[in-house]
Amino acid sequence: MANLLGIVLFALGICLTVALHEAGHMLTARAFGMRVRRFFIGFGPTLWSFKKNETEYGVAALPLGGFCDIAGMTAQDEFITEEERPYVMYKKPWWQRIIVLSGGVAVNIILGFMILFVVAQTAGLPNPNADTRPVVDQVTCSADQLDNGELGTCTGVGAGGEAGIEQGDRLLTFNGEELESFQQLR
Incomplete structure (x- = not known):
């Protein structure tokens, strides 16, 4: 039973880190005025979702990752509506696009240092x-x-x-x- 609990907690931890990673992309995209269509944890059929403003938040059936759908990530995006056109990613300056793409990695680095800090504070460091x-x-x-x-x-x-x-x-x-x-x- 303890092994099963450990596996479940590990999976939840991975889902949390994926959610935080994708939130890094979403928050930086919004900061630069890009339209975020969807923010999902998992892939496949939607299990649960809700819409707030122009973003749909949800959980999908296969918890093997997540995604943040930003309108117009490339010029080949076929589903850009007229309402989204002023907020597409590919029309923003190059440095803003780089920051949005690096937002998830930055969150991972910050999260890694936070985990190391917590481990150092609770388990101790060698003297x-x-x-x-x-x-x-x-x-x-x-x-x-x-x-x-x-x-x-x-x-x-x-x-x-x-x-x-x-x-x-x-x-x-x-x-x-x-x-x-x-x-x-x-």
Whole structure:
């Protein structure tokens, strides 16, 4: 059940990022006076929609993406009405068209940094000033095998035996060399 919930939440997260990406295109297009006909999440048959001003907002049956239909994205757009003609995209200056096309990418970059920020605030970041030298987590006794095939008994002081290693000890040196990390000990 937890796996199914994870899959559903992941799919909803993807749909949300697609919606935000397409909103980046839509908002920049509107800022430059372009007509946005439709703003949909998904493709295929419409499941639900409503119209506000000249834009139809909706959800389609196949949640595999989304789209923002801007009137006259190219001069080959066959469905431009006389009412839309002053607001078509291809008649706007080149720099406005570039900004509209880059609007979704800009939203993705901003969203990526926001996600990294939230992860850093909730899960934490590595502390470069922390002591990363290895700490003994568990001490077990390993007995030698005797000549008759049986295991001998552990001897020495504490679970660490004659070495005197105990749980929680921080290893500072090994064979006379100072340790800086567990990888160096390994």
